[in-house]
Amino acid sequence: MNRKLAVLSLVGMSCFGGEVVSAGLAPGEPEVTTYRVTANGKPVAIYRSMADDEYRQGYQESYYYFGSFDFSGECRVEVTSSVSLKNVQILPARFGLVPKVSSDGGKLEFVASKPFRISIERSGKEEALLLFGNALETDAPKAGDPGVVYFGPGQHKAGKIELTSNQTLYLAAGAVVNGAIVAKGDNITIRGRGILGGEAYPRFKGPSGWMLELRDGKNVVVKDIIVRNPWSWILVTAGCDGVLVDGVKIAGSRMINDDAIDLCNTKNVVIKNCFLRTRDDIIAIKGLGAGQGQACENIFIQDSEFWTDNANIYRIGFECDAKEMKNIRSKNIDVLHYSQYSGPQNFWSHAIFWLQPSGGMTLSDTHFEDFRIYCDGRDMMLLCAKMMLTSCHGKSYEVSGRVRNCSLKDIAVIGTQGEFRGQIHLSGRSSDEDVQGIRLENITYFGKRITLDSPCVEILKYVEGVEFK
Known part of the structure; x- marks a missing residue:
């Protein structure tokens, strides 16, 4: 009887302390200090993205932020902020993530048991933190696999990446790839936990007309990647x-x-x-x-x-x-x-x-x-x-x-x-x-x-x- 209780207790502990996979911040990315995030105690890399003031033309260098990690089981997420979180709002409500805010307003926490995509807003949408909790990745390709174009962790100035039929492009977690993807053909997959970035290029002056172009193809998949700072x-x-x-x-x-x-x-x-x-x-x-x-x-x-x-x-x-x-x-x-x-x-x-x-x-x-x-x-x-x-x-x-x-x-x-x-x-x-x-x-x-x-x-x-x- 005691043995059964012990087994049940261990299962419960394993569920609450579920697995978390989080790549470190890509080299060359600025360290974000306005937010710190952990998932079951493991640091989550926070990136920034540019936001234009909505009443002006061109673009202005104001920022908001995002982070992404994979998990299974239950996950306790803690967010520390340099600005008070006492009036924080988490959108949307449908994920059921209710924050518990510390008495001094400097930290919030919530527990998630299923994937989510949320905006954490301290006082409206300015400098929001977008946080993405994903299911664990499965069947990820490896560098050198046949038909795979692979970008591993780190910064990559890729220019135009051209794909044809039966190819897979994989952006690994921790990869930041500045460039454009042009895919022409059938059975093409673009996937991964990495970032496709456009910040290296002025408006309308990227290596291709659009950041991710799929043309004249059948059975084309784009899955899980993050795109930031587009030029068009x-x-x-x-x-x-x-x-x-x-x-x-x-x-x-x-x-x-x-x-x-x-x-x-x-x-x-x-x-x-x-x-x-x-x-x-x-x-x-x-x-x-x-x-x-x-x-x-x-x-x-x-x-x-x-x-x-x-x-x-x-x-x-x-x-x-x-x-x-x-x-x-x-x-x-x-x-x-x-x-x-x-x-x-x-x-x-x-x-x-x-x-x-x-x-x-x-x-x-x-x-x-x-x-x-x-x-x-x-x-x-x-x-x-x-x-x-x-x-x-x-x-x-x-x-x-x-x-x-x-x-x-x-x-x-x-x-x-x-x-x-x-x-x-x-x-x-x-x-x-x-x-x-x-x-x-x-x-x-x-x-x-x-x-x-x-x-x-x-x-x-x-x-x-x-x-x-």
Whole structure:
């Protein structure tokens, strides 16, 4: 009997003191003193990323921070801060991580038993700490394995990294690789716990047009890497069929035009378990004429955290050289922060959900479900479906587009109400450039359900079949 009790006790101790894997800070990286983090007593390397002031152009060298580690079992995380944590907030709430703050406000701790991706905010989003607790890595390739391009721990000025069919690019934990990845072909995997950095390059002057370009490929995987300080669009697919983006973290917002993920003429996509922060759009679905104008379709986005400092969470359309855009679904998303308000009267307006087909293209069967939108008191459009003339490759369209059968369900705006109105704007341009079949179900602002008669709802000409439930 006593022997059984002893075994049970040891199992419990092993569970609480689960395994932690954390690489040291890469050589050449500045030591961060504003935060210190340990996981089950093991130091976690903290990196910094640039953040542009949201009201200025170019980029300014202010910073926020991030750290990443792997663990199993239960993990006690301790964060020490040079600034008081007495008013700290951990976003999002869905990971269930409740901090215990020391009496002097200098330290917090929490216990995690499953992977998480959070923002620890001492007093709003300024100088936030992004912390990523990952499941233990399995089946990692080794340097010298056939078909593997391998970057080990340390700093690497790689320039353009070109991949072809049946290759794997691996960025090991502790690696910081400054460069661009251009992958053309099938069965390509890009993975690892390392960092792909763009800080060595000025805006629009990287070794390739985009940081991570996937072109004309089938069965392409991007998994677990961290991307920081981009010089332009970040992860771009063009003419692809079959893309998985899983566990990717983006620490952007160094400058405008740093879209997180641009799906261009791409179909059969899954994006999941990602934390994406940029200054520009988070998810942009575009038609750039790739793949002979292939449709953007069968796109599934789930279980992720999004943060834009100066644009849209979703912009679907604008560049519309695609046969159509359809069957786009997003579920279980936390919007941690959004841009300042810019209404539908402005060409570059901002919204959580921007449906913007043009060039005669139809956008249909697009659905958003189970979103939590954290409000800091500022206003923002929730939904904008405004048919308007846009352009692609410098050529303006002569007609706009049309929206068919789209929905929002279980969308909750929470946090500080302040000046938030949450405009819902629907407008067509003609009988053939119109909006039909919009369903809004269980949309709540601070616990209050939005209806057709709510003052935030604006429905103009050439709009039919709007339903609130």
